[in-house]
Amino acid sequence: MHCWQFIARQLPARNRKMVLEMGAIDIVKGHYIRELAGKGVREDGRGLLDFRNLVIKPNVLENTEGSAQVDLGGTRVLCGVKLQVESPMDDTPDQGNLIVNSELLPLAHADFEVGPPRPEAIELARVVDRGIRAANCVNLTGLFIEAEKAWSVFVDLYVLNYDGNLFDASSTAAMAALMHTKVPKYENGKAIYSEKKNALKLDSTVVSTTFAKLDNTLMLDPSINEEIESDTRVTIANDGKVVRAMQKGKSGSFSTQEIETLVDVSLGKYGEISKKLEHTR
Amino acid sequence: MASKANKPELIVNGKRLDGRDFGDLRSLTIEASVLRNADGSAYLEWGNNKVLAAVFGPREATPKHMQDPAKAIVKCRYAMAPFSSIGEHGRTGPNRRAMEISKVTQEAFENTIMLTDFPGSEIDIFIEILQSDGGTRAAGITAASVALASAGIHMKDLIYAVSVGKIGEHLVLDLNMIEDNYSDSDMPMAFSPKDEKVLLLQMDGDFSKEEVARAMRMGLDAGKVISKVQKDALLAVYSKAAAGQKQENGA
Amino acid sequence: MRNIVMPGDIVAQMPMQLENAYVDEGKTYSKILGMYEEGAKLIIPLEGAWNPRIDDLVVGVVVSAKNFVYEVDLSSFMRSILIGGKFDTRTYKPGEVIEAIVKDVEDRRTIILDRPRTLYGGSLLNVKAVKIPRIIGKNDTMIGQIANATKCTIVVGKNGNIWLKGGDIALATYAIKKVENEAHTSGLTEKIKVMLENSSK
Incomplete structure (x- = not known):
């Protein structure tokens, strides 16, 4: 039998904040x-x-090039991938771009507020980005189309319900959405979004x-x-x-x-x- | 609005591009109570629109100086995901259009919610457009109404919204994205079905006096279907809950 | 007759004094998603915030103490105040869990608490306030069997906060959450009983 002899104390001075203020x-x-x-x-x-129960549902949004919804226990993250023709970066003229963004939507938790992105949301996006980028999951050279033209891959992470560990849920959602991403047809400098054929080339799974x-x-x-x-x-x-x-x-x-x-x-x-x-x- | 120069033929042989008659709604499904943390929520698919609405509250209004000791304050955020449209990646964050829609939506719900039942509190309504196909504000209000009911918020009615547009000389119900882009006029409306009161009204284009009246009538008629879908969504979740409660109370 | 009503649904063709209903132009309408019991003239909410009533037992956490006036977090939009002093020489520190009785509700804004008792140690659990009757069960059957099987001391607050101490808190929490999530299913008391028996083996 457990022994519960401690008395509720006030919060010690050390920082226990994660995404939420403690009540x-x-x-x-x-x-x-x-x-x-x-x-x-x-x-x-x-x-x-042990991980909590993980459920991955791909292809949940038709207007995206790739999408997935991930439930990790009570945490739910939706990922939408959009492809767009842009100019390559000056320092990598033969590569496309990968842009990861995350939103802690106010509907995901009572303490998530409306407003500019919080440092936690930016950290989340950057950590997911680093994993995918460092593991060369998305072949950036493969995104090059022709001189001055390359695909930019926008990965948007939408946190719909927060129940802990957004990092793993978001990373899995991003991976799943990328695995199901189809590249639009390219014609005369433009993307033809109504025609998608080839799967986005991925070199690894992170x-x-x-x-x-x-x-x-x-x-x-x-x-x-x-x-x-x-x-x-x-x-x-x-x-x-x-x-x-x-x-x-x-x-x-x-x-x-x-x-x-x-x-x-x-x-x-x-x-x-x-x-x-x-x-x- | 898109350029009128390459406007497609929106009505062929008396039918709309997606095969609908002028007064037909697109398919509409709603699922209530889909999010765990929110006090109430609903997921809606209307045509190719996919909308998530969630409600938090009544909770203590913040900042404190915003509190109204006599009644609740309502806050509404309508936002479109940057991946919601076909084509290029959208901008993140609210733009002027989204802020206007948030405002008129909030006002429609201020009429419906019994504000004086929750003095000093705030009720937050969040509408996220995950996929857009025209008529997203109507879809948002219709979903939010179910979310509010499933949060147990006191309301006068379960409101809904729909839009009526004009293609050529025809009034058509529930414009989809292509129709919305190329139609001559559009009039989104929100109604309280109980007393047929208009709670949201916007319009642009050209409507005669007679057409305004007819458009409102079409919106009210469509309400019979929309209200039923809303109520069925709640019943699907709560008829079981009610049965459980009956049993436990020893009925 | 009982049936589900929604906001705006008509419950009577005449004006009626009915909780969770309102009268408009001589007719009575529901203002909530609830169950209308025609006989008992009652609309029972199926969702929604806790509506405090005098004599409700509640569980909360003291958040501030000043001159024997304590503010208590009851997970409600309303402020709750406990006034000590006078005959009560006990004091309550911020961070302490207490149970108390609702003495009064002023202007639907401030809850006045009375008969406090400190609950030392243990853990807290939040559930939807509308599920509390199901968690308690008829004549305490549900919560009674959970407490017996887990050897936990459990205090269930009408406000949706539940305090647990000693025994197998993890199992008790799991059982209570199961009741909350499956409140709509029938034969739940039996189902929980079986679950508890299997888990303690």
Whole structure:
């Protein structure tokens, strides 16, 4: 039997903020989450290194070139991919562009507000972008059409419901949408959007894994309560062979040994997620 | 509006391009309570429109100086996803058009919601156009109305919206994207079906006095179908809930 | 007769004093999505915010304390105040969970609380306030069997906050969430019973 002898305290000075401001009720829940973590247990009974249920639905929007909706537990992210003919960047005249953007929609959580993008939304987009870019998932050279013309790939991530771990849900949604993206026909300097034939060429699949740390307990795919209460978190993206992108968040710290362990776990999770992505084809 | 120079023939042999008669609605489906965190929500598909509406509230109004001690305040955001249209990537963030639509939508709901039941609070309505095919503001209002009901907000009625346009000399119901781009006139309207009151009205083009009257009549007639879809969406979720409640209360 | 009504649905051809209904031009209409019980002259909400009533038991968190006046977060748009002092020598610190009784509601804006009790430790769970009757069950059957099987101490607030302590909180939380999500299904008491038995084996 557990022993619950602690008294609810006020929030310690350390930074526990993630995407949300903590309310009084979150603090009480947080104490409980931390207590559980100390025993190696999670609020939903999952193993420490288990993902929540992952459901990938591709091709949900017809006006896009590619789309997917991902449910990771209660977190829901919609991804729309648009292709557009633009000039290549000056420093990469033989390549197309990849632009990842994310929106924490106000309908996704009571505390998401209307307004300019928050730093959390920008970080989310950039971390997803880095994984895809570093793993060379989208063959940027393959986006080159002719002199001064290349495809720009716009990946828009729409967070529809926030229940923790937006990084992995968004990265999976982006990967799934890209896997189902069709390139429009190109004619006389213009895209013919009504005619789409070839699939967008992808060279690899990147899988994102996010871990939260509470005191000395490490857990994969944090729920909203775990994410809010966590001291720190790290996202590790890999392509099944090597690590492709990492991002540590929040003010806590990891030991080097912990990072090494998590890299191992991350690589071990590649098969599970990439298989689910492949199954949508 | 698109250039009139390459205007396609919108009516062929008395039928519209998608095969509809002048007074036909496109297919309409609504699913209620689709989002977990929102207090109420609805997902709507109307023709090729795909719309998500969600409601939060009543909750404490912020900032505090915006609070009205006598009644609730309503905030509405209508926004279009940058991937919602065929063709190039759209701009993110609200533009002037979206802000105007947000305003008139908010005003329609201020009429419908029983504001004095929730003094000092705010009720937020978020409408996201995920895919657009003409008539998105009407689709947004129709979805938001279901979202509000599923949030348990006190309202006078379950309102809906629809638009009537003019192609040549014909009045046509529920314009799709191509018709909207090339038609001569468009008149979106929102109605309270209970007493047939007009809660939103916009129009541009040319309508005679007689055509305005006829367009409103078409909008009201269409309401019979739209209201039924709205109610069926709520019934699909809550008829089961009601049955469960009956049993538990020992009826 | 009971049936589902929606905002704007007519419930009587004459003016009637009915909770969650309004009168317009001599007729009575529902203003909510609810169940109309013609016999009991009642519209039971199927969704919506907690509507505080005097004597409701609530669970909340103290958010501020000043001169024995405490503000309590009840997850409601209304402000809730607990006035201490006088005969009550106890004090409540911000961050503490309390249960209390609704003593009064002023202008549908401020809830006055009374008979507070600190709930030490444990965890909180939020559920939809309209699901609370189902979670409690007829004569406490539902919550009673959850508490027995999990050995948890459970306080269910009408406002939708539930406090749990001791025992298998994870299982109790899972069971309560299951009741909330499946409130519409029949035979739920039995289903939860079986689930609890299987989990404790």
